[in-house]
Amino acid sequence: MAFYDVIGKTYAQTRRSDSRIVEKLLEILASSQASTIADIGAGTGSYAVVLAEHGYHVLAIEPSATMRSQAMAHPAIEWIDGSAENLPLPNQAVDAAIIILAFHHFQNYQQALSEVHRIVGNGQIVLFTYDPAMISSFWLTKYFPSLIKDVESTFLPIPQLIEEIQTIVGNMVNTIPFLLPHDLSDSFAAVGWAQPELYLDSNIRNNISSFAKINADELSLGLSSLQEDLHRGVWDQKYGHLRQQKQYDVGYRFVHSPAK
Template identity: 45%
Template sequence: MSIYNSIGQQYSKTRIPDIRIVKKLIDFLNLPKGSIIADIGAGTGGYSLALANQGFFVNAIEPSVVMQKQAVDHLQIKWFTGYAENLPLPDKSVDGVVSILTIHHFTHLEKAFQEMQRIIRDGTIVVLTFDIRFAQKIWLYDYFPFLWEDALRFLPLNEQINLIKSNTQGRVEVIPLLLPHDLSDLFAAAAWRRPELYLQPEVRAGISSFALANQDLINKGLQLLAADLNSGKWVNKYGDIRNLIEIDLGYRFIRVTLVN
């Protein structure tokens, strides 16, 4: 997670929690206000803050101090420096767990899921993940093919599910997240209808796939995208996507119901 000590310095400017995702998390957790939720890989604490503002107590676990320093203080959020594979929380100390677009950064998924089960009482784990194999290959990957290739290296959804089942013994449900056209949380494919946003360095800085990619490949894609937007070629070739209000680009909620 040391990558976020370098790329995460302005993370909170573009990775603003989307209220629709927050509402889905709360719906899937199905917990009364005042419950304790662990946010694994909490980043700058955007979703921790959103949950705290809805009346929950949150234990935010994040290895990057750079990310933690950007967090907004809240009386109902406690911060812990730690990794998913060795959570700094006691057994059965929380009522629910969330992990939002983080598991592809974990080094040992089996151990991470075991740790999630260890810290939770009877309750629910909600993971937001993705599998690009379920996505259509939109314009974004024509300009930045490394994003597609990078995502194909992540575990297929069925393997993620099997790992969760074998390491938590929970009941697993999978719910697609159709991406709205106006997401505030600008993760990798979030600006699917707003190509101009990818030209902004601060937006790319909040997307780990860009941060890890070869800069020459990025520059090549940026130059082509900027030229096509200026000339109208992008609109002629891809403009129909702007008729959509939401799209399935492979993002999935995994809801795990546990009885410990």
């Protein structure tokens, strides 16, 4: 059973596309002409739908039936049951590919990159991912220390990711830092950087894969300690300045291989 068949049952409720991420994604995609886009690891299709609404034809590739079942139907989106390592599409089937917060879940990222390159040909590839070098400076790890090991062993360091793409695709690769807005509407792992109370909500935690991997003892200790620190004003003494910030670099990055 796919991991997201287990943890993704309510994904669409809290993981909605964020307009600022969409805006940046559309700006990057506009760097070359594309009409058909593969969304690999499309999840419940929150970003596929926005691309479809902007006139793109989207091939949404997703291995989890639980995730696909929550997708909103759109005439410009074709849903495909498949994995990045073995894409059920012919060579050069699409003009561009996007991989939004999914690359770190791929079992064999090199095979996946070869496959993406095969279906994209000379088209562009856009990843939205996380720089694991940033994780230890995120305050959340003070409450849930195993996040550091998990993130460092799950996400490829950005320089290595760039090198892998350059080797496989044979193209230059750009990294574009994405500062998280304070009111992010896609509730992924760093959603509460300025709103710590969000992590006390199990509906939000349930749709964040990093939380699913924290063991029960650490989770309950971390949650009660966060609750206590919020109650006593300790969190605000240490990190309260973040509540005043509109955006912050938690470590999210667009990684872009432009069209050749």
